[in-house]
Amino acid sequence: MTLETVRIPPLHLTLMRIAAQTAAPEEACGLILGHTEEAIAVVCAIAPSLNRAEGDRARSFAIDPDLQFRLQRDLRGGRESVIGVYHSHPNGKAEPSPRDAAMAFEAGFIWVVVGVDGAGETVASAHVATGDTGGEAFRRIKLLSN
Numbered sequence: 001m002t003l004e005t006v007r008i009p010p011l012h013l014t015l016m017r018i019a020a021q022t023a024a025p026e027e028a029c030g031l032i033l034g035h036t037e038e039a040i041a042v043v044c045a046i047a048p049s050l051n052r053a054e055g056d057r058a059r060s061f062a063i064d065p066d067l068q069f070r071l072q073r074d075l076r077g078g079r080e081s082v083i084g085v086y087h088s089h090p091n092g093k094a095e096p097s098p099r100d101a102a103m104a105f106e107a108g109f110i111w112v113v114v115g116v117d118g119a120g121e122t123v124a125s126a127h128v129a130t131g132d133t134g135g136e137a138f139r140r141i142k143l144l145s146n
């Protein structure tokens with residue numbers, strides 16, 4: 001079954017937008033928890049992370065490895081798991097960057113990108129990593145929030 005849609009509860013999408021606004025001019029990031037029901041990924045929680053990127057955090061992000069490790073350990077064997085990542089683009093563009101494509105090695109992983117502009121306006125989009133290293137790294141999916 002091909003993933004077509006990610007459903008994010010309004011609260012969690014709001015929290016992502018606030019994180020994007022708060023972190024600007026740096027990128028915010030975090031992990032997305034949930035499960036998949038056929039073509040729909042259902043988000044149950046998000047886990048904000050410190051941006052651990054060692055370079056320019058205005059243009060890159062890295063999830064705290066300790067957070068990722070703890071979540072994967074605590075969720076093991078359960079219904080919910082880490083299904084994706086979210087991060088912000090302080091340049092306002094809600095599209096994955098070439099740098100993101102280079103990090104999208106896990107096929108099926110969901111990427112939510114929140115663009116935030118200088119006025120604090122946000123726009124969010126959702127993508128799934130294709131795992132195709134020779135072609136497009138991402139395929140856009142529908143972001144539902146209700």
Ligand SMILES: [Zn+2]
Binds near residue numbers: 088089100113
């Ligand atoms: Zn990015």
